[in-house]
Amino acid sequence: MNDGRADFDFIFGRWLVRNRKLREVTDPDCTEWVEFDAHAQAEPIFGGLGHVDRIWTESPPGEEPFEGFTLRQFDPQRQVWRIWWASSRRPGHLDPPVEGAWHDGRGVFDCADVLGGLPVRVRFEWTTDGADSARWQQSFSYDEGQTWRTNWIMDLSRVTGAAPAEVPR
Template sequence: MRLILGAMLALMGVPSALAQDRPRAAPVVAATDGARDFDFEFGDWDAHIARRLRPLTGSEEWVIYDGDSVVHKVWGGDANLGELDVKGRAGRIHGLSLRLYDPAAKRWRIHWSNSNDGQIGPAMVGGFSHGRGEFYDAEMLGARSIYVRFIFTGATPGTTKFRIEQAFSADGGKSWETNWIADFKKRG
């Protein structure tokens, strides 16, 4: 796991202190091309999200959101755009996910933007194997350098449901705390 995480961060050129502490690893190369890995997600979905309110603080307080997700093909499928609009007692999340395929590296880059701040976040880099996707990046959470991990499960052609879990690590990837669980169910 640490080798994969190190390789992913090396591919991204992560300048964080966390990335500098790890040994350099060879880039991870996908077994297949991967350019169609997100095709399963095109269309309209019902979204149910559980979000930890204060990650990496020991808090066990979660909030629930429900709403819609729509994913559109861009550039003939070499990119895609996901729109998320969910509401709950903690408010509304109106987000945009831009996924771009890098054919040379055979990897996807996922960028997230929230309408609350209108900024595009750093790329999470990764890919899929056997219906499971793993994506990583390094970010700041307040004044702390952390690793961020996305895991997609159930991501297979023709699926009618899948899950994304986001987790943070403040110890260089030794342990992870899940802070976002999103379940999607295909409409129609």
């Protein structure tokens, strides 16, 4: 079935993640970028209609180590993905899901949120070569989507010898 449910299958397995992010992603005036490495691992759930993805790092410059958790679920009726994010930096909080789909090798997912007391549109964008590398980036818009400011980029490289997990269907 080619309805979009397999669009994230590339993510299964273990990854080294090179992060480049604004030090304060929720500050629209921040201009200081930091870079650090992290590790991630993703596996399918719900027969491939969902994914669980963990990321962890011990070395963000000038920051505490953290762990993040992503839940992705595919809605077969609407043919869209919803992506939720949580982090050890904000215990007990699950961000509202971004929603979207893949078209022409690019996944775009967005939602409305409030960050730092300001209304904001959040956008996740994914691209991949389908096997051993992928890129995720996050952008915010403080003007209802007229302009976007990228604040976090992750370049993922598959860990050698770590084959993607099989999707139970």
